[in-house]
Amino acid sequence: MSDIRLRVSVPDQRLEVWEGDTLARTYPISTSRFGIGTQPGSLRTPTGRLRVARKIGADLPSGAVLKERQWTGSIWSSEDPYQEDADLILTRILWLEGLDPDNANTLDRYIYIHGTNQEHLIGQPASHGCVRMNNRDVAELFDQIPEGTEVTISVA
16 A cells, blocks of 8 residues: 555645655645634644544445534535535545644544535635535545545645
C-alpha cells in the first residue's frame, strides 16, 4: 500500500491527495467562513497535523443526511428549499483528530471532512469549521483512504 496523506490548503480552498511524493488528486473544498482556529465553539477550521480517526457512512447513497454521525434515513434533494439553507452533513464523514498540542481538541469539536448540501459554495470559505466537499468527491476520497490517514491543514 502506498503512503497516502492529505493536505488541505486554506488559502487555495483545495484538498490534495499525496501518494508518497506524487500529487495524485486535488479537490475543491470549503473551510470555515469564520477563519482558522482551535477554540471550542469558535466554528473555525483547525490547522496543523491531524489524522482521520474514523470513517462514517460507507456504502450510503450520495446525499444521505447524517446527524450525530448516524444516517437519518433521508436523502437530500435540491428541490427542498428549506434544506438549501440548512448546513447539512451529507454522504460521508471523515472525522478528524488533532495530533498537535494546539489542535488536540479537534475530535471533541466534531471537525469532519464531509459532503454538503451547499455545493455551490465549494471553493470559498463557507463552513462552520469542517472541511466541506462535493458529495461525489467525498465519496471518492472516502474509498481511497484508510482510517489513520495523515491530514495537514495549512495556511501557507
